[in-house]
């Protein structure tokens with residue numbers, strides 16, 4: 001569809017940026033914080049690029065005032081960050097650690113004083129180690145109660161101050177990478193366990209959303225889904241079907257549950273045939289259907305292009321975590337689909353396909369299928385950046401990436417999508433879970449190299465000033 005004229009961004013559009021506790025805070029053992037599963041996982045040789053970890057990360061815990069001052073200078077309307085569960089409950093449950101709560105209260109007050117709306121993610125993957133050890137973390141239904149209690153503690157503590165809440169960040173990623181690819185903790189490769197864990201996470205998500213509404217917390221809550229829209233490689237009907245399979249098993253399998261409380265039929269039948277469908281107990285579906293998110297958060301980075309894949313075809317493959325272009329392997333789900341290269345788009349050095357129009361496709365699909373407002377909770381470009389001798393970072397490639405995605409959002413809004421806000425990933429550079437510190441996303445460069453050496457000094461990149469102008473003109477100059 002070509003529009004004669006595009007609509008403006010809504011007046012109260014939330015121009016923002018995002019981070020996650022483990023990736024920025026550091027201070028991993030300070031002020032009573034307990035250990036998370038990531039604190040252990042990064043110490044297993046070979047799991048992360050060059051063994052990088054978040055012990056210090058970018059020291060946001062000690063430098064948050066400086067970081068918020070930079071956000072204010074840029075004009076951010078919202079800042080999305082996650083709370084480390086282990087700062088609030090060092091053992092995952094029991095007594096509240098007041099010092100942990102105080103850190104986030106100080107951050108929230110600093111943001112509010114700067115005119116920035118805090119957006120809190122309850123869970124961005126740093127599960128308390130104590131819960132993993134006590135009952136296998138997400139593998140036990142006990143987590144539903146513990147996660148709900150932790151969430152309710154934050155709802156009450158930040159009531160009236162925080163109006164936007166994200167329940168689970170990328171449930172599809174932490175369950176698949178944790179239990180299918182062994183790339184995240186607990187490092188398991190077992191599809192049956194993955195689907196069991198995922199079902200329990202769905203129940204925990206629903207319970208937290210219901211609790212938020214029962215407590216009458218002023219504000220909105222929703223999960224953030226990593227949505228990778230699926231295309232077929234061509235119009236060969238078997239490839240069209242492969243793309244449908246991928247959309248059902250990789251996207252509807254989460255989004256239908258969040259918004260309708262239903263699993264997609266074809267995907268569920270496939271899992272049953274394979275003997276890996278989750279155990280559904282009486283009352284589960286009622287709980288899933290009862291929870292109504294106020295928005296759907298999406299993290300959008302790329303699309304996936306698909307072709308048919310026979311039952312004895314390609315399965316899991318190696319990811320590119322080194323920044324060596326072309327080093328990722330083909331992946332797929334035998335009997336359903338395999339991911340192939342899209343000949344029409346460029347790729348980053350980490351082999352992520354650059355497809356701004358895919359964001360418009362994503363927003364339109366969600367709007368048509370679910371009729372729910374969308375919060376774009378992540379979008380950005382991970383690339384090498386170079387600090388010049390006079391401390392500049394000329395990241396025109398990042399400006400091009402973000403600018404084309406802002407344009408795609410504007411087109412989607414003109415198509416009729418309701419978009420509440422746009423958080424780029426990320427505000428400052430930060431630790432990439434598996435790719436260390438060389439894959440950078442921020443508007444603000446941090447002097448920290450892939451060997452974790454550096455002064456941690458902050459430098460504004462060219463993209464910092466570009467986004468400042470976008471915000472100032474409410475997306476007119478992008």
Ligand code: BGP
Pocket residue numbers: 020023169170173226299378382425431432433434435439
């Ligand atoms: C998302 C995560 C973020 C962030 C981002 C970039 O999946 O929610 O935490 O890491 O991806 O990914 P990466 O660091 O692997 O490039």
